Amino acid sequence: MTESPEHQFLSQSFLEVLNNFSASKLYGYKEAQRRRFDFSCVLAENWDYLLDGQTLWQHTEGIDKDLRTLLLSSDAHILAYTLRDTMKNRRLLHEVTTDFRSGNMAHNLDRLKVFLIPANFDADSEDDRRLIFNQLSEQISEDILFNIIFGRISSERIRFLLQEMGKHTGLEIAVLHYIATSGHWTMTDLRRRFSVGIETVRDRMRRLQIAGLLDYSAKGFPPYYVSSAGRTFLRLCADVATEFFGGLPAQIPRSSGLLELLGMKAWVIEGKEITNGLRGLEDSTPEAMYASFAFRAVIAKMLFGTDWNSLGFIIDTREKKIWTRRYQR
Known part of the structure; x- marks a missing residue:
């Protein structure tokens, strides 16, 4: 036919x-x-x-x-x-x-x-x-x-993570990357790695969990592991940070189409604009959300040593079991 x-x-x-x-x-x-x-x-x-x-x-x-x-x-x-x-x-x-x-x-x-x-x-x-x-x-x-x-990543959850600016901004992304690329870790490891208090670490992990980027399970150790939404978020961060640190003229990141669907309008950010672009974020425009997102990705590398060339994520066995139950037939 x-x-x-x-x-x-x-x-x-x-x-x-x-x-x-x-x-x-x-x-x-x-x-x-x-x-x-x-x-x-x-x-x-x-x-x-x-x-x-x-x-x-x-x-x-x-x-x-x-x-x-x-x-x-x-x-x-x-x-x-x-x-x-x-x-x-x-x-x-x-x-x-x-x-x-x-x-x-x-x-x-x-x-x-x-x-x-x-x-x-x-x-x-x-x-x-x-x-x-x-x-x-x-x-x-x-x-x-x-x-x-992408594990049910959503613009609402990402907006929740991006709207709060304060001391140690960018730490949440650095913590997420560390957990995603480390097989075994403790809260003490995180505190020492980033030179912050234990309550600061707990606060960032709470925010990551609310945003759907971290999952929790009492069955196993460590109790938290990075979700597929969290891995997607980190890949987006790496894409944006690569454009900033790449040594070439800044460009719109290749993930701009997906960023737009997550409520962010990508624009070319160069040099000091990474901090200047954060002024006036109160209006929560897509451009402002992108500036906040890019700022965090860049600061995670500059202040907390996040290596955006390292995206060898370790998959938690608990997540693997959930995926197998859901999709294997």
Whole structure:
């Protein structure tokens, strides 16, 4: 059966969006064998996530077959379904997913992400293609990257971490990096490493935990470990700091697109602007949030010795067990 231009555009664009975002170096991307699916790829953070996807545009009666193929025949960690947004399609989508929820395969729906595309999309229109590509970019970054690959990192949590300025600003990032790259550590190690009081260390770790960058588990030692959201945050910090310390003319970091989705508008910061740019942060604009973020990444290196060339993160066995329970089938 010949695929419509819309069908082809949506399947190709889905992979293109994921490939474009991978230029940030926050995760790896490679296309996989499609098998019986319209598109497939592997996304790698510290784990490899296989993604299988189907696209439906013209034939509503294919929804049942598409979903059952995805939910029953795919062993992928993420299942993507892109389809035309009509009432008939929504009705059939609801019927099939309800049928799965009532059976013993309801857990398979946890892997499914649905992307609804306006019914009047015309692939022959350049404006339509641009609009739908941007829509897919936003939805994919939110539903797949931020909520799965990056461990539910969010602009609200990052804003919480960035808005407070005071003594030892940047220490929280240095502590996060130290924990992420050290196999065994104690609170005393952190206090001595950064020459601060134990209560100061505890305060920074509390803030990191609230921001979702540190996880806690009483089962094991040390009790805190860096989450996938924390590793993403550190990779973003390294990207920004590299531009500042790289010895070349300052540029917008390659992760600027993802930073913008986290509420930060990247701009070129040079020399003393790293501190001058912090003035007037009270307005909490995206530009101000980026200045606060960049300042912390730079200060973590200048004052606390964080090595942004060292991103060899140690994965905690407790996180590995959680990932295995959630995704291995």
